[in-house]
Every structure is written in structure tokens, then in C-alpha cells.
Amino acid sequence: MMFLKTWKELRWMALTYLLILEAMLVPAILLWPNLRGEMPAIGRLVPFEFAQRMIEGISNRDESAAYLAYIAVQVFFKGVNVMGIAAAVLFGTGLIARERECQTLEFLLARPLSRSRVLAGKFCLAALAVVIPIFLVSWSAMAWSASIDEQLPFWELTLASIQSSLFVLAILAFTVICSVLARNQLQAAFVVGVVVISQVTIYFIQEIRVASIFRLSDFDVYGPIMAGNLGAMQLFQGMSLWLAVSVVVLYVIADRLFKRADL
Amino acid sequence: MALTFNPGPRECNSGFPLPGSPDSLAAPASNRYHYAPMTGAVVQVEGLQKQFGSTSVLHRVDLLVKPGEFIGFVGPNGAGKSTTLRILVGLIFATSGRVQVLGMDPARESLAIRRRCSYLPGETSIYQQMTGADFLRFALSFYPQQTELAMEMHAAFPLPLKRRVGSYSSGMKQKLALMASLIPDADLYILDEPDRALDASSRLQLRIILEGLKASGKTILLNSHHLSEIEALAERTVFILEGRTVAEERVAAARENLRKDITLRLQSEMELPTGTEFVRRLGDGSIKIRTIGNPMDWLAQLPGEKILSVEVGATRLEEIYSLLTKAEAGQP
Known part of the structure; x- marks a missing residue:
């Protein structure tokens, strides 16, 4: 019943998020043949080193390699980093803070239901609602690509989806901590918003970029994955592992805080 | 139903x-x-x-x-x-x-x-x-x-x-x-x-x-x-x-105090006997009195024909509550 209730609350938002992700992808793929020729000109306008690497990748003389780089940017760097994080913040901040704000949390926790179970049920469904659209949209890119005579590798797409999902799940887990501590959803969203924006700002400053979490979800990660230069073993022994550990640690912190919170 | x-x-x-x-x-x-x-x-x-x-x-x-x-x-x-x-x-x-x-x-x-x-x-x-x-x-x-x-x-x-x-x-x-x-x-x-x-x-x-x-x-x-x-x-x-x-003793004391209360309705105005802690006129025309001693002894001093109705020692929860909250606030 707990799962069903949370699913009913999230289902329309999750569907909207999926449709927006897909709506961002389809025109990007269908416009690919026209955009390709304009890339060098766009590259000259962008001052950032990382962005120039993206443009170089997309401007590759090998059309297949260029298309893989383009998909890495469109689906993962742009799509997931914008919409995935927005969805994680929207779903995550509401999990506990909205119940507290609507004064339903006390009624819910007055039932014979442990706080851990409440949080786990809500977190699992929010995680699925955030992650499943990433996989669906990235796999759908294969079908859309076929319509413009391009090919996408299933395994590399899946690997990039796993990496971006772990990144979004880490953001979701952090958001849940804020949701547990905040008096209302807006307060939680404000804190997460400040952290995410400051991380984006850090990412754009070359000298301190190393301190930004967005380095784990940028073209320098997805480009090599899509090109087949960054394999599963390297990922799962490196940054994917650390992201997975972060998700678990952040979730455990949220659970501990929730157990000790005065409602 | x-x-x-x-x-x-x-x-x-x-x-x-x-x-x-x-x-x-x-x-x-x-x-x-x-x-x-x-x-x-x-x-x-x-x-x-x-x-x-x-x-x-x-x-x-x-x-x-x-x-x-x-x-x-x-x-x-x-x-x-x-x-x-x-x-x-x-x-x-x-x-x-x-x-x-x-x-x-x-x-x-x-x-x-x-x-x-x-x-x-x-x-x-x-x-x-x-x-x-x-x-x-x-x-x-x-x-x-x-x-x-x-x-x-x-x-x-x-x-x-x-x-x-x-x-x-x-x-x-x-x-x-x-x-x-x-x-x-x-x-x-x-x-x-x-x-x-x-x-x-x-x-x-x-x-x-x-x-x-x-x-x-x-x-x-x-x-x-x-x-x-x-x-x-x-x-x-x-x-x-x-x-x-509030300690049970304090509630019991308040209840005991209220037992000395008399709510009295008289036929006409008259001078009341001494021995009262307070006398308060209520909105319905009756008089609330707290006696110092036994309320029955005090009532015995009133001419029976003057009394329309009398209620002695009714300790309603509302009154105990009122007494306790007033005492807490330092009111008489």
C-alpha cells in the first residue's frame, strides 16, 4: 500500500519527465545532419576548454565517431544533467518534506510502520522514477538514429546510462537528506538548488573544476564510454563504484537522520 | 441511533x-x-x-x-x-x-x-x-x-x-x-x-x-x-x-474548595449572612457564594421561604479546570 501510494503521487511527474527527456532527444537526432556542418563555427564561439573538446568530438571527420560524441552530449551531458537532476530534486525534496508540510507525515508515522520502511519505499520508487526514463530514452535513441541512417551501440549506451543514473541517484540521495531535515519542500529545494548551482559554477572555472561533482557526468566521461574507450571494468572499479558508494552513504545518513527526527 | x-x-x-x-x-x-x-x-x-x-x-x-x-x-x-x-x-x-x-x-x-x-x-x-x-x-x-x-x-x-x-x-x-x-x-x-x-x-x-x-x-x-x-x-x-x-493532591484540594460553593437563587434581594469567602452575581440572576466553613451551616441561616433554588458542592470539571488555571496564572 505504501508503494502504491507513493507511485500514485509520482506517476504523472515521472511520465512528464520521460516525455520531456524524449522531446529533447528527438529533434536533436533529427536535426543532426544539418547541425554537423555548423559545429566548427559553434566551437569558435565557446570559450571553455571542455566545451571545445565536445565540439571537436562532434566535428570528427569520422561521421560515426562524431555521432557517438553528439549523442553523449545530447542524451547524457545535456539531457540527464539538466532534466535528470531537475527530476531528482523535484521527486526527492517532496518525499518527506512535502508530507511534513501537508501535515500528513504524523498520520503516516502514527501507523505501525517503521520510519526506515517509509523512507526506503519512497526512495526506491523515486529512484526508479528517475532512472528508468534515462534507460528508456537512451535506448529509444537507437530507434530514432536508424531513421537518419546512424547506428548506436547498445552496450555503450547502457553503460553510459548506468553511469548517469548513478550520478542522478547520488543527487537524489543528497536531496532526500535535505527533505528529511527541511520543514517544507521549498526549503529543501532551495538548499539543493544552492548546492547544485554552486557545483555548476565551480565546473565552469577551469582552475577549480576538479572540485565539481559534474566532472563525473560530463563529456569527458560519456564521450569515451560511447566511443568504447572506457569499459565497464574501468568504470565499475573507478568512478561508478564511488558514485554507488556515495548513493549508499548518503541514503544511510538520510535514514539515520529520519529515525532520530522529531516530527 | x-x-x-x-x-x-x-x-x-x-x-x-x-x-x-x-x-x-x-x-x-x-x-x-x-x-x-x-x-x-x-x-x-x-x-x-x-x-x-x-x-x-x-x-x-x-x-x-x-x-x-x-x-x-x-x-x-x-x-x-x-x-x-x-x-x-x-x-x-x-x-x-x-x-x-x-x-x-x-x-x-x-x-x-x-x-x-x-x-x-x-x-x-x-x-x-x-x-x-x-x-x-x-x-x-x-x-x-x-x-x-x-x-x-x-x-x-x-x-x-x-x-x-x-x-x-x-x-x-x-x-x-x-x-x-x-x-x-x-x-x-x-x-x-x-x-x-x-x-x-x-x-x-x-x-x-x-x-x-x-x-x-x-x-x-x-x-x-x-x-x-x-x-x-x-x-x-x-x-x-x-x-x-498537576499533582492529584492539588486537584483534590481544588475539588474540596469547590465543595464549599453554593449557587443560590433568591426570591428577592436580602442581606446575606457573614462567613463567606466571596459572593459573585451570575448572569442568570443567581449568586455564587463560597463559604468559609460548612456550606450547610451557612445555608441554615437563610430563611427558607426566600430561597428559590440552591445547589451545593457541585464540582464540575469546568470549575476545577478554571480554578487550577487561575491559580497557575496567579489570579484570585
Whole structure:
């Protein structure tokens, strides 16, 4: 019943998020043949080193390699980093803070239901609602690509989806901590918003970029994955592992805080 | 409407048994909880203190509730009643003091407590997007057993269960919350202002239902601002003022003081005998007098033909409450 209730609350938002992700992808793929020729000109306008690497990748003389780089940017760097994080913040901040704000949390926790179970049920469904659209949209890119005579590798797409999902799940887990501590959803969203924006700002400053979490979800990660230069073993022994550990640690912190919170 | 109660529990597997759906009345044996019989106090609170940051809300609360007792919990707004009740079910945690509910510590075993205790929160809301039936099904799905009250509650509180809760009035929402809290078969019912937003007839129905629970041996802790309800239902009343429970001796002293009160209606104006602590004229023309000595001796000095009506030593809960709160505020 707990799962069903949370699913009913999230289902329309999750569907909207999926449709927006897909709506961002389809025109990007269908416009690919026209955009390709304009890339060098766009590259000259962008001052950032990382962005120039993206443009170089997309401007590759090998059309297949260029298309893989383009998909890495469109689906993962742009799509997931914008919409995935927005969805994680929207779903995550509401999990506990909205119940507290609507004064339903006390009624819910007055039932014979442990706080851990409440949080786990809500977190699992929010995680699925955030992650499943990433996989669906990235796999759908294969079908859309076929319509413009391009090919996408299933395994590399899946690997990039796993990496971006772990990144979004880490953001979701952090958001849940804020949701547990905040008096209302807006307060939680404000804190997460400040952290995410400051991380984006850090990412754009070359000298301190190393301190930004967005380095784990940028073209320098997805480009090599899509090109087949960054394999599963390297990922799962490196940054994917650390992201997975972060998700678990952040979730455990949220659970501990929730157990000790005065409602 | 006459209501009948069967104290024997029913078991259900999927929550709320809507009228005409007997399918919900059978549960697999593995779902049943086997409760240990209660021998000691159901609720035992000693020296309870609670602080929110630097604000101290409870200074010293002591409470003892025995099995099968119906306790009224009374005090002004902000006295700490709801805070105490929320500590009992483990929704918030005590800063210091000893708290035991059904023999367990709410800070560590709140889930086990909530399996045997049904709590109606005072300031709460219910899910606006659900229909009434969905809400009941959801709320009751966590309890393995229900009393026969399900049907009785339907009769007592008729609600359009197919409508969304968001379209309900505040009184209808309160009835729904009451059904969700009173239908589960529990050992202890903790009810925080159950009569909030209810109309007079619904309050009467609630009183009948609570009497039924009381008759079936349930332990009930009731917080209400309607003192007449508490007076009618509770075997014992615990007063809480500014975060402290009032000692029973002090309540007894207040009651004793009130026994010296006389409410008198006279045929015409006359000079009253001496020996009064105070004389107050009431709105209906009668006179309230507190005598220094025995009120009957004082009354004997009045000519009988002058007295239209007299009431001696009536100790209403409202008057005890008024006396205690005035004393707390330093008023005469």
C-alpha cells in the first residue's frame, strides 16, 4: 500500500519527465545532419576548454565517431544533467518534506510502520522514477538514429546510462537528506538548488573544476564510454563504484537522520 | 441511533471491510499478532521533560494509566498535552524522564507500541488526492485486526467514501480520521482532540463509540477541550498546566474548595449572612457564594421561604479546570 501510494503521487511527474527527456532527444537526432556542418563555427564561439573538446568530438571527420560524441552530449551531458537532476530534486525534496508540510507525515508515522520502511519505499520508487526514463530514452535513441541512417551501440549506451543514473541517484540521495531535515519542500529545494548551482559554477572555472561533482557526468566521461574507450571494468572499479558508494552513504545518513527526527 | 458493540476482534487481510464485502474478514494465521497480556501500567511517565532547541515545552509530566482506564487529559492551549501524547507513540523524543507505554520505551520500540496502540493525531491532515475509501483502505492496511466497530462507525459517521478527501469539509475529514483510528483493534487508544470540528450530533456519536470501547475494556487516553465530554466519559482526569501535570493532591484540594460553593437563587434581594469567602452575581440572576466553613451551616441561616433554588458542592470539571488555571496564572 505504501508503494502504491507513493507511485500514485509520482506517476504523472515521472511520465512528464520521460516525455520531456524524449522531446529533447528527438529533434536533436533529427536535426543532426544539418547541425554537423555548423559545429566548427559553434566551437569558435565557446570559450571553455571542455566545451571545445565536445565540439571537436562532434566535428570528427569520422561521421560515426562524431555521432557517438553528439549523442553523449545530447542524451547524457545535456539531457540527464539538466532534466535528470531537475527530476531528482523535484521527486526527492517532496518525499518527506512535502508530507511534513501537508501535515500528513504524523498520520503516516502514527501507523505501525517503521520510519526506515517509509523512507526506503519512497526512495526506491523515486529512484526508479528517475532512472528508468534515462534507460528508456537512451535506448529509444537507437530507434530514432536508424531513421537518419546512424547506428548506436547498445552496450555503450547502457553503460553510459548506468553511469548517469548513478550520478542522478547520488543527487537524489543528497536531496532526500535535505527533505528529511527541511520543514517544507521549498526549503529543501532551495538548499539543493544552492548546492547544485554552486557545483555548476565551480565546473565552469577551469582552475577549480576538479572540485565539481559534474566532472563525473560530463563529456569527458560519456564521450569515451560511447566511443568504447572506457569499459565497464574501468568504470565499475573507478568512478561508478564511488558514485554507488556515495548513493549508499548518503541514503544511510538520510535514514539515520529520519529515525532520530522529531516530527 | 442505537449502537451495539461486540468487543471480539475481527481479522482482515486487506484493510478496510466496506459494507457488503465479507471477503476482507479472513486473514492468514501468519499475519496475526499475539500480544502478551498486560499486567502492569499501560502508560507510565515519570519526570518527562521536552525541549525544542532552547525552548522548554514540558517541564515535568507524570502520568500513570492502568489497563482498562479511561483518562481525560486536560489543559489550556500550549500546555504540552499533544507533545506528551506524541512522545508516547514515538513521534518525538523525550529530552529526559522515564516513559513506558505497554511496557516498552517509545524512543526505542515505537513500532511495537504502534502495533498495539492506535493514535489519532491532533493537528494533522489526510491525503487530499485519495478517495475516502482509498484512505481508509490505506490507513487500516497496517493493522492485522479490526473490531466490529467498522460497521458501527459507518452508521455513526456516514461519509461519501467515493469522493476525494480534498472535497470533504473539515468535520468530514475528522470523521474519516476517527474511523481510521478507532476501527483498528488496539489495546490502547490515544486520541488527541477527537471531537475537533465535529458537530453536536457527531460528538454524541463519538461519545457512544468511546463508551463502547470503554465497555469492551480498552484503555483510552483522551485529550479534549470539551470538558463536558471528558466529564461524561473519563474515570479520571489529568490536568497539565505549562508543561507540568498537576499533582492529584492539588486537584483534590481544588475539588474540596469547590465543595464549599453554593449557587443560590433568591426570591428577592436580602442581606446575606457573614462567613463567606466571596459572593459573585451570575448572569442568570443567581449568586455564587463560597463559604468559609460548612456550606450547610451557612445555608441554615437563610430563611427558607426566600430561597428559590440552591445547589451545593457541585464540582464540575469546568470549575476545577478554571480554578487550577487561575491559580497557575496567579489570579484570585
